[in-house]
Amino acid sequence: MTASVGAASDAGYMPRIDMERGHRQMLQACEALEALADQLPGDVDRLGCLMLASTLIPLLDACHGFEEAVVLPAFARTQRDVAIVARLKAEHLQDRCAAEDLVEALSAHGHGRPISNPEAFGYMLRAFFDSMRRHIAFERDHVLPALAPEG
Template structure:
């Protein structure tokens, strides 16, 4: 999709699917964190480690190519650009953290000796809370765009 694509039904459906998959991933990560140290589901760790990076990157790509430009065009404020840059910076941080979490989960799936339980628990909980907050923020942006469009006004007007 081109960078200037509008937020349409197809893009909304794709974002919704990705957001649901990210929230489901958060539940899996939460279960892994609570199961530490003795009841680690190695299959769940491996599956999560394999899907999390592509899922997060695909979601970010749709957001940055469609959602953010549409928000910028329809916001009616110079603050939109600042907000978008902040969200893109969060995307970069999320990807780096996701890579670390993925490597940790892969190690937990492959070896019986897991890294320090408390450190892994904090890592997982920090990441999943960040993802949940990010998904909620972007759902609020989508809602604001849809309401503003229905009312024929700018988002931040």
């Protein structure tokens, strides 16, 4: 068994609880993106596209910022595995780049531009939410167990 990170940081964070909350919010966004992908090639909800476009990057930045500032340093102290931390940070950067492209496409459609290639748009949506779900699953399996349970 590995050592656990303390229950709360100096900033008042509860790493495990806050990370689980971020995971839930990201998974809800993934569900919304999947629902949009499932609507293709038919009538895709323009308002839904705009809502996702306006919230996706701020949510991603908040989750990844918290993980990089609080969770990953704590994980690195207990696990001493810099390769995992480097991998997760690299995935955060890749996810951010993919989210920017996705937000551009969501915004364009939300503002009235037709989806010229529904298959490519669907692939973009699915690639993003599949990647996010894999990333979250890895963190749940390998990072969360190293964090102290908080009450």
